[in-house]
Amino acid sequence: MKLLVEAWQNLMLHKTRSGLAALGIIFGVASVICMLSISEVARQDVIGRMQRMGLNNVIVDSVKPERIRRRERQESDESWSARYGVTRTDLEILADNVPVVEAVVPMRVLFKDVVANLHVSDITVVGTTPGYADVMEHAVASGRFLSPVDGAKADPVCVLGHTAARELFPLQSPLGEVVKIGGIHFDVVGVMDRKGQTGSGGLLADPDRAAYVPFETSFARFGRMQVRLGQGTQEMTELEVNRAVLRVASSDQLLPVAQIAENLLERRHDQEDVAVTVPFELLSEHEKAERIFRWVMASLAAISLLVGGVGIMNIMLANMAERRSEIGLRRALGATRAEIVSLFVGESTVLCLLGGALGMAVGAALAQAIGALAQWEVVYQPLSFPFALGVSVLTGLAFGTLPAVKAARLDPVLALRVE
Amino acid sequence: MDPLIRLQEVRKTYAMPGGDVQALKGIDLEFHEGEFTSIVGTSGSGKSTLLYLLGLLTEPSDGVYWFRGRQTDVMDDLERSRLRGREIGFVFQSFHLVPQLDIERNVLLAARYAGAPGNGVPLERRATELLERVGLSHRFGHRPVELSNGEMQRVAIARALLTGPSLILADEPTGNLDEENGAHVFELLTSLSNDEGKTVIMVTHDMQLAEKSRRVVRLRNGEVIES
Numbered sequence A: 001m002k003l004l005v006e007a008w009q010n011l012m013l014h015k016t017r018s019g020l021a022a023l024g025i026i027f028g029v030a031s032v033i034c035m036l037s038i039s040e041v042a043r044q045d046v047i048g049r050m051q052r053m054g055l056n057n058v059i060v061d062s063v064k065p066e067r068i069r070r071r072e073r074q075e076s077d078e079s080w081s082a083r084y085g086v087t088r089t090d091l092e093i094l095a096d097n098v099p100v101v102e103a104v105v106p107m108r109v110l111f112k113d114v115v116a117n118l119h120v121s122d123i124t125v126v127g128t129t130p131g132y133a134d135v136m137e138h139a140v141a142s143g144r145f146l147s148p149v150d151g152a153k154a155d156p157v158c159v160l161g162h163t164a165a166r167e168l169f170p171l172q173s174p175l176g177e178v179v180k181i182g183g184i185h186f187d188v189v190g191v192m193d194r195k196g197q198t199g200s201g202g203l204l205a206d207p208d209r210a211a212y213v214p215f216e217t218s219f220a221r222f223g224r225m226q227v228r229l230g231q232g233t234q235e236m237t238e239l240e241v242n243r244a245v246l247r248v249a250s251s252d253q254l255l256p257v258a259q260i261a262e263n264l265l266e267r268r269h270d271q272e273d274v275a276v277t278v279p280f281e282l283l284s285e286h287e288k289a290e291r292i293f294r295w296v297m298a299s300l301a302a303i304s305l306l307v308g309g310v311g312i313m314n315i316m317l318a319n320m321a322e323r324r325s326e327i328g329l330r331r332a333l334g335a336t337r338a339e340i341v342s343l344f345v346g347e348s349t350v351l352c353l354l355g356g357a358l359g360m361a362v363g364a365a366l367a368q369a370i371g372a373l374a375q376w377e378v379v380y381q382p383l384s385f386p387f388a389l390g391v392s393v394l395t396g397l398a399f400g401t402l403p404a405v406k407a408a409r410l411d412p413v414l415a416l417r418v419e
Numbered sequence B: 001m002d003p004l005i006r007l008q009e010v011r012k013t014y015a016m017p018g019g020d021v022q023a024l025k026g027i028d029l030e031f032h033e034g035e036f037t038s039i040v041g042t043s044g045s046g047k048s049t050l051l052y053l054l055g056l057l058t059e060p061s062d063g064v065y066w067f068r069g070r071q072t073d074v075m076d077d078l079e080r081s082r083l084r085g086r087e088i089g090f091v092f093q094s095f096h097l098v099p100q101l102d103i104e105r106n107v108l109l110a111a112r113y114a115g116a117p118g119n120g121v122p123l124e125r126r127a128t129e130l131l132e133r134v135g136l137s138h139r140f141g142h143r144p145v146e147l148s149n150g151e152m153q154r155v156a157i158a159r160a161l162l163t164g165p166s167l168i169l170a171d172e173p174t175g176n177l178d179e180e181n182g183a184h185v186f187e188l189l190t191s192l193s194n195d196e197g198k199t200v201i202m203v204t205h206d207m208q209l210a211e212k213s214r215r216v217v218r219l220r221n222g223e224v225i226e227s
């Protein structure tokens, strides 16, 4: 301890040089802290999204074929229509032929305005079945979710997502109230809990900004077509189901189920307009990528600390050359070789310790700044702090030793001689 | 009375690429407590080598060196260093003050390894007393660069005295000083031996000063030709 205080005092005698020497360590540690934080943010984000999509689900998405995309982009003066994607028949076939599937839940996204008491909000309308709440693990906050009866009669009822409810009915409970969806009155029968973003490929990225209506109702009230009006033309696409979620009982059945579903659909679709994904698989793929990323990070950290350490060593060597006479003097005043070693090792250790501490602060600040720019919540890897500090102290010890030993080996008689 | 220092057949050889350099070729010398000695000789005759050898900063290649009856060449680094720190004070031609420290802290540095002399006076007080004694009370808080050469050498003498050593070794202490300052430093050194009974050994080129000292050891080519 006394040694460290003395080292600190010696370093303060050479502030500029000490600062420069610590710079490498500061940047090394800062970049490590910052990058670890970013990777942690990314990891938690991916895990969160995957979990919200349901880790025991197989997702079957409708994909707009390139042919139709191209057509949409063209300014054409003809009306046209096209159809693609998962159909209601597909759903039945999947439900009947894929074993161990507990539920098949469709999601049909409708682009309709949702209005209540003149409040307009940016809300996605989703036609789905009662199984949705279970399969997506999305709980009801008040009222109830859609029931089989609603669908059977194609009733105009809806359930609002958390945010949607707040924005449409800022002052009162939405239960029993009426919202207008695409000009048609719907009774609000329930409100969902907060869920958080899923960001699942653009489809219902925010389940809290949704209005859920019975799947059957969506066809009965709004028809099968999505109509886009051009200048005197109509572009009609028919898309029955945007997404089908297949719930399986346990995660080891995910891959076989996905495979079977893919084979079934392949036989029925001659264009490439469906895609089967397994969130769980994405997660483990992400983890694989993450592991590689970590190795890259670790090597980067090692390199930057190596550079920092070599910087320290360089400066300590220069320091030693400049303090030759002081080394000789200290020996004359009774310092042993070991005491000269600990003097210099102490200085480089304190330097690295301070550099490490400062680097952690800089890294944390940098992560905050990036978080603020990218608008995400900053998460730190808690272990990264003690780890960074430990590594910087070790760097100080490792790279401070050579200059220190050189200093101690210096013949005091030569050190005291005037050149 | 036993001598403070006894050298017997002491040699110092430096291995050099062009062949060995014999800096000291069999020195037999004794120095007694309270003695003031000047060592003189031409350049390269081995004066500094002898002085640093006496100061335990370098070891003889051959021969025996007793300090207060203890054989020093068998001691380890720690023992030699502690003995050096407590019993021996150095004064150099080029002062060797630490430029970043003020003069009090330069003096106090002497206690860093050797510890305080066991007389109960707090170190800081002892340091200021010593600086007063060498006539620098008006310079407290100053750094070495703000001092004249004569003043710097007096700081170095105060530093050499902090731990209460019995032996003062000075290598051309007046070499960088003008006549007046040199005389002042010489007076200080002689008073240490006359008034405090310290053993003072001074290497010098200044024959006038050497003649004023009680004993002169003359070296030539690594050998004592007069003692």
Ligand SMILES: Nc1ncnc2c1ncn2[C@@H]1O[C@H](COP(=O)(O)OP(=O)(O)OP(=O)(O)O)[C@@H](O)[C@H]1O
Binding pocket: A414, B014, B015, B016, B021, B022, B023, B041, B042, B043, B044, B045, B046, B047, B048, B049, B050
């Ligand atoms: N570390 C060393 N390595 C090799 N040779 C050395 C070393 N130190 C001293 N010598 C040699 O030993 C001899 C005596 O040197 P020393 O410094 O003792 O002389 P000196 O009498 O003090 O001379 P000066 O009056 O110039 O200071 C010289 O020939 C010198 O070159």
Ligand SMILES: [Mg+2]
Binding pocket: B047, B048, B049, B171
């Ligand atoms: Mg000399």
